[in-house]
Amino acid sequence: MERRRFLSLLGKGFLVSSVAGVFPTAAFGKTALDYALEGQNYLQNGDYNKALEALLKAVEIDPQSDWAYGLLGRTYRGLNKNAEAVDAFRKAVRLNPEDVYSRMMIEIITQKPIPRLKSEPEELTPLEITARQEESAMLTSLRSDEGLGYKVNRVVIDPGHGGFDSGALGYSGLKEKDVTLDLAIMLYQRMASQGKIKPFLTRTADYYVPLSDRTAIANQFQADLFLSIHINASKNRNARGSETYYCSEKASNQEAARVASLENAVLKYDKPLTQREGYIDIEEILFRFEQKMNWKESGVFAGSFQQRFREKLPLDNRGVNAANFFVLRRAKMPSILLEIGFISNAEDEERLKGQSFRERVVESIMWGLL
Amino acid sequence: MSDDIVKSPYAALRFTLRHCGVRVSTPHSSGFTRLASGAFYFVVSMMTFYEFIMSKRRRFPRSFLYGLTLCILFVLLLPLMPACHGAFAADVNDIIFRGADYHYKGKLNEAIAAFQQAVRLAPDNEFAHNQLGLLYAKKERDGDAFREFSTVVQLDRRNTFALLWTGILYLKQNDMDKAFEAFQEVTSLDPNNADAYYFLGAIYNFRHHPVKAIEYLKKARDADSGEADTHYRLGRAFHRLDMINNAYLEYTRALKLKPAYTKAINEIGWIYYNQGNYQAAIDQWNNALSINPKDTDAISNLAKVYNDMAYVALSQNKTDDAIAFWKATLSVMPGNKAARYYLDSYRR
Numbered sequence: 017m018e019r020r021r022f023l024s025l026l027g028k029g030f031l032v033s034s035v036a037g038v039f040p041t042a043a044f045g046k047t048a049l050d051y052a053l054e055g056q057n058y059l060q061n062g063d064y065n066k067a068l069e070a071l072l073k074a075v076e077i078d079p080q081s082d083w084a085y086g087l088l089g090r091t092y093r094g095l096n097k098n099a100e101a102v103d104a105f106r107k108a109v110r111l112n113p114e115d116v117y118s119r120m121m122i123e124i125i126t127q128k129p130i131p132r133l134k135s136e137p138e139e140l141t142p143l144e145i146t147a148r149q150e151e152s153a154m155l156t157s158l159r160s161d162e163g164l165g166y167k168v169n170r171v172v173i174d175p176g177h178g179g180f181d182s183g184a185l186g187y188s189g190l191k192e193k194d195v196t197l198d199l200a201i202m203l204y205q206r207m208a209s210q211g212k213i214k215p216f217l218t219r220t221a222d223y224y225v226p227l228s229d230r231t232a233i234a235n236q237f238q239a240d241l242f243l244s245i246h247i248n249a250s251k252n253r254n255a256r257g258s259e260t261y262y263c264s265e266k267a268s269n270q271e272a273a274r275v276a277s278l279e280n281a282v283l284k285y286d287k288p289l290t291q292r293e294g295y296i297d298i299e300e301i302l303f304r305f306e307q308k309m310n311w312k313e314s315g316v317f318a319g320s321f322q323q324r325f326r327e328k329l330p331l332d333n334r335g336v337n338a339a340n341f342f343v344l345r346r347a348k349m350p351s352i353l354l355e356i357g358f359i360s361n362a363e364d365e366e367r368l369k370g371q372s373f374r375e376r377v378v379e380s381i382m383w384g385l386l
Numbered sequence: 387m388s389d390d391i392v393k394s395p396y397a398a399l400r401f402t403l404r405h406c407g408v409r410v411s412t413p414h415s416s417g418f419t420r421l422a423s424g425a426f427y428f429v430v431s432m433m434t435f436y437e438f439i440m441s442k443r444r445r446f447p448r449s450f451l452y453g454l455t456l457c458i459l460f461v462l463l464l465p466l467m468p469a470c471h472g473a474f475a476a477d478v479n480d481i482i483f484r485g486a487d488y489h490y491k492g493k494l495n496e497a498i499a500a501f502q503q504a505v506r507l508a509p510d511n512e513f514a515h516n517q518l519g520l521l522y523a524k525k526e527r528d529g530d531a532f533r534e535f536s537t538v539v540q541l542d543r544r545n546t547f548a549l550l551w552t553g554i555l556y557l558k559q560n561d562m563d564k565a566f567e568a569f570q571e572v573t574s575l576d577p578n579n580a581d582a583y584y585f586l587g588a589i590y591n592f593r594h595h596p597v598k599a600i601e602y603l604k605k606a607r608d609a610d611s612g613e614a615d616t617h618y619r620l621g622r623a624f625h626r627l628d629m630i631n632n633a634y635l636e637y638t639r640a641l642k643l644k645p646a647y648t649k650a651i652n653e654i655g656w657i658y659y660n661q662g663n664y665q666a667a668i669d670q671w672n673n674a675l676s677i678n679p680k681d682t683d684a685i686s687n688l689a690k691v692y693n694d695m696a697y698v699a700l701s702q703n704k705t706d707d708a709i710a711f712w713k714a715t716l717s718v719m720p721g722n723k724a725a726r727y728y729l730d731s732y733r734r
Binding site: 114117119127154159165180226233235301 | 482483486487490492494512513516517520523524542544545546547548554557558560562563566575576577578579588589590592593594595597598600601609615622625626627629630631632634635638656659660682683685686687689690693697719722723724725727
């Protein structure tokens, strides 16, 4: 009898051990929570390797457990594997955005350099392959300049007015729109022939292009400089000479402020950007920085052009003026408005008619760019 | 290695509550256990001593018993001193935890108060100074923020978070050279710092140095490919060099991460337009407007393109088509002077 019982027990034992061997989880029924608890206990006792083993099993069974990921992060931290720790904490925060502890740990660890986690290279898409070919063909042939000086490779030349908008009229009938177009085309041809700077025109014939279209064109061609060519006019027939405008927060004088307010009254699309309490918008900081840099650079270009006009043209120097022009503000690059002489002044008008004078104007602008 | 933080009884309770259902103590509870067990032994010892005094009170003079009581009290309290010190130290961590909690919940004033208290108690705590700097920056107290980040940099030059933020504050002051220097220092300390590479790439983009911008923005992208802004700015740099396939690829990557990124949509529109695919371009800008009806770039791009198409139609004597295009211009930009003028002229 005893022997029979012994054999029966032996048989049952064999059956149980076989099942346990083949289906260990079925036999012991360990859940993600069990592994996480086990990991937590190891973690508490400072046995990080065993904790890691248990917690990896926990997150494998339940990848949605923010708690297990949090513990895993702490374990990696204990093993001084900071990159893995941050990765685990990030997963915890992704699963539970209110996990203050994990979020804080990410910030504590990432205060200082951590090694990068290796990732598996992914298969390239056809577009990625084409892009790589393009890059290897082009980028190696391009030379990068040292320093942080502003680079001009593309210029949008904007002949003022056009079409139904003649601009100012001279006493002998000379139209601003015709002079600006002729100067712009001459400048375009000069730049194109030199080949150092790629020029673009906002209009190529006698038609009207609205102000918003002109800056859109500058953005279309990713221009580095927007150059608007105008001829001045005044009720005072004695007013004469050249001046250059650029965009700035503050007007340089009352006249510039008046001109800008007249221009700005036309369009009202922009709204002042407001800062949200408790939120730092890095892109907003960069946008404002870029705008300030562009304005500053516009001032530098304006000074350079005006200097060349003073040196090379028989026109009075009226200096550089700054004002907050709405249209210039919308351009994503330095923008200059050149006023080359007064069409309302008989002497200036006579000069503006002459081909040789126009060539000297173009020459001066080219010098100003260099 | 410890977690550096949170060892207080309060935090231990919070931690347990946060993970309620798990009835296992956490490493956070060590301070709590130390204090609780200390108090338990203290009370038991005092009760035993009280029993002893009560039984011997007639045999010894009262002054002797008072003296003995004081001595024993002192001896019993001695082991509790480190525990009390531990509890005090733990309080700083607890304050930091509380401050972080307030910060993440947007309670900036409470968070500032907590971190101010934390830096008073632990002047060398870099995390507390950094959080305080960040909070001041959020309150536009840039001077105070700068002071906090500078303190951290003085404590440890390797704290790249503080260095990065000094760079950002220099950007806010429009000091490009100092900002650039700070970001470069971050990259020299941490060659995997995506943020520093991003700022350097952005600065090169602002200076219209596309080759350099590409070099740095690619590093930013490779260090962290999950930022739409990095892809967008990299796209812009490629676009400047007419590397259209790369520009398009980066814009689409930005959109994959942030589908409502209208700046990328607008640029893709120009890629299509410059390739002569006008309808695809118009679709892009209309898409941008469906996301943000006030997107000024999309509005002026559409107006410009409709006007261009109208001029082309007019030059081919297709006046009806031209009129339709000017109408389209006015539908997106009702104040467009050109479309209004020509529409009035040709309707007559």
